[in-house]
Amino acid sequence: MILTEPIINSITWVNSLALKLQPQLLATTEAENAPIVLTGVLLSLVVIYLASKIGGELSRMIDLPPVLGELVAGVVVGASALHLVVFPESGAVASDSVIMTILQFINNLTPEAVTSIFQSQSEAVSILAELGVIILLFEIGLESDLKELQKVGYQATIVACVGVAVPFAAGTVGLITIFHAPVIPAIFAGAALTATSIGITSKVLSELGQLKSREGQIIVGAAVIDDILGIIVLAVVASLAKTGEVDVFNVIYLIVSATVFLIGSILLGKYFNQSFVAIANKLQTRGNLIIPAFVFAFFMAFLGNAIHLEAILGAFAAGLVLDETDKRKELDEQVKPIADILVPVFFVTVGAKVDLGVLNPLVPENREGLIIATFLIVVAIIGKVVTGWAVFGQAGINRLAVGFGMIPRGEVGLVFAGIGSASGVLDKPLQAAIIIMVILTTFLAPPLLRFAFKQSGEGQELEQADLLG
């Protein structure tokens, strides 16, 4: 019957011309705009990928970690400068977005349609970014070798705990007492100071030929534990932010549940591992390994969210579990290209969502934000440098090198900034301050480490040995 209706009724997908002639059709915008939303997402991804590669490569050229370049490139294409990738939740409207302006020009859209398309497109890019951070944590989990970790032992654990506790306590207490910040944002910002970046740290150490030195081993071990602690802290803090109240019972419940969730999944994982390998071996169609792995990772991420912790905690746990299977290498290989196309979306959008304008020193109102940012950066550095003095029973250890090695924040710090801004816990100056903290600590670590190892003289010899060997 529907087939016998006149042509015009069967076409609900009208182009802009028809839209202007028949404004009553506006109600069906959603379906009509779907292809334009896709166009917007495609264009955003092209910009994000170009930015991430240009930023990453430039960063590598001047001997800095690529992730830093991706972040800075995000700042450049985002709300702070080019306005190519902007988001409504950071206060942008459709006309602020260069991509939306292009789409409006191509498709001759009404302002209402543009607003709706901007909203949908931004949501889609945000979901891709969130899938990116889930896969990033899954990959970090896959790469964290639990057995290797057990060997590094007490030294690394103590360094890690001190390196989490000191910046967290100093940051949170300082923000509350000196700057009269509300409790939840202060806790969130304090927590963002905790996690050392495994990736950045180990890369700098290997470039210095110090990865296998005593100091290097302690630093890398501590960075791994740090990451785990950091993710637990994030799960707890983000959950506090959701309920909006800090009561002791709740905090204890959250710490216990996050720890139980992580340790429980690792223990249960030992049984699951075998079934996982058996299933992957039995499947004969394409994606026989990656699809079961993603079912597991996404289900754990869902579970993490469902029990009011964080999706990334679940993905990280899934990675730790699957790391123990003998499919590990094959899985690693297959996750890599997926991470390559989704993780940059996360880093670039984290940068893009920050408006560095709020820290422009020429504007008098920004002064408080600037002072807070300076405070956070100082705490971030000192809080990690002191960890060198937490090492015990190791005569002649280069304490300064250990401390400096713990300084670079990175992925997990950015995860804090991203989740904090998405949840609205962090206001703009605080969010910008955290991003600046991540950038500066990562910039500072390589020269500081070089200085510390040169002081002891030991570094140069090893470095030379490395170069000669």
Added chain:
Amino acid sequence: MILTEPIINSITWVNSLALKLQPQLLATTEAENAPIVLTGVLLSLVVIYLASKIGGELSRMIDLPPVLGELVAGVVVGASALHLVVFPESGAVASDSVIMTILQFINNLTPEAVTSIFQSQSEAVSILAELGVIILLFEIGLESDLKELQKVGYQATIVACVGVAVPFAAGTVGLITIFHAPVIPAIFAGAALTATSIGITSKVLSELGQLKSREGQIIVGAAVIDDILGIIVLAVVASLAKTGEVDVFNVIYLIVSATVFLIGSILLGKYFNQSFVAIANKLQTRGNLIIPAFVFAFFMAFLGNAIHLEAILGAFAAGLVLDETDKRKELDEQVKPIADILVPVFFVTVGAKVDLGVLNPLVPENREGLIIATFLIVVAIIGKVVTGWAVFGQAGINRLAVGFGMIPRGEVGLVFAGIGSASGVLDKPLQAAIIIMVILTTFLAPPLLRFAFKQSGEGQELEQADLLG
């Protein structure tokens, strides 16, 4: 200053409890609901992946192509049966979705919040499915060897053209004259009958040991050309649907622009190829190959959309171009896992969006839809069988086998159904009829081909030779 405000102001992300206590906060739903939207997307992906693997594996066990199983599994989890994966554009509301009911139970949501989350989640899954079909066509492009195609020559080209023209003309004219269907949906449904599935056809032929036979070579060559013609037809037809008018000038313009776009990108691609390889070789950070490839593919897809053709035409052209580089193999390898996790989202959602209930023969009103479906299936089969008689100058060729070999539709047929339903051009019975057509032609092809080759006796010998060799 914002830091000195009371705690409650700094928490815009309230949980369900706070939401009930403070209904005025409803305005900020978007930001608050973001993590729940993510939870919904994760749960949908888990369901989609499980369905795709179970369907794909079962299908393979009974010797049918996995993609068919994924499609049927999509029908099972979708609007026709389990209601796990449903979409607002096919008329579902939030309470129809089992996943939304689960989320509502976990998070204790208001009905308004559920509606908004359902909308956002469905949009996100749809975008993932659209990225899936873009990557599918990019991959098909990467796998279509242009040089190989030139060898197959005239025979395959004629078979392909007849196999596109006959079902298209018979389907469209039949729908308009016999069933008095409006012109645009009739053209769209006719066009959906055109494309033979390369994947399905070549798999069945190789199982029969006939891939390298004269018939097999013609079938596969024709299927490749068929796919290219099919994508051009789709671009033209979808564009007609957008403007809503069939005028001769417009049709000619579209055919010319689609052909020029495809051939032009292949020709220009020869120059671009070398720069692409040079760039990929120069980049040193992760994703040095896949990110430039995706920038190109997504930009071409954007361009395809921007000039009012289809995104998939651009992605296909990008695949054809990059297929000619010496990075082809490495790229193939890296695109595979990405396709593995995104393409099933497309196939399962195409199945999920169909409501087979509209063809339930027990409901009297469905009779017309059923008759149309039967008509389409008959045209789909006869329109391809006749192609066997288009072969000339090949004495003793098994014409029936060539005709039967062209029967299975598949990916491209589903792309038609997906785009037709997203654009609202196809009403529900027509959309369901196309899906049934794809399923039935794919089911029928293997036994028919076996029968045809047994008749000639040639097949069995070759098959045995294959098994013995």
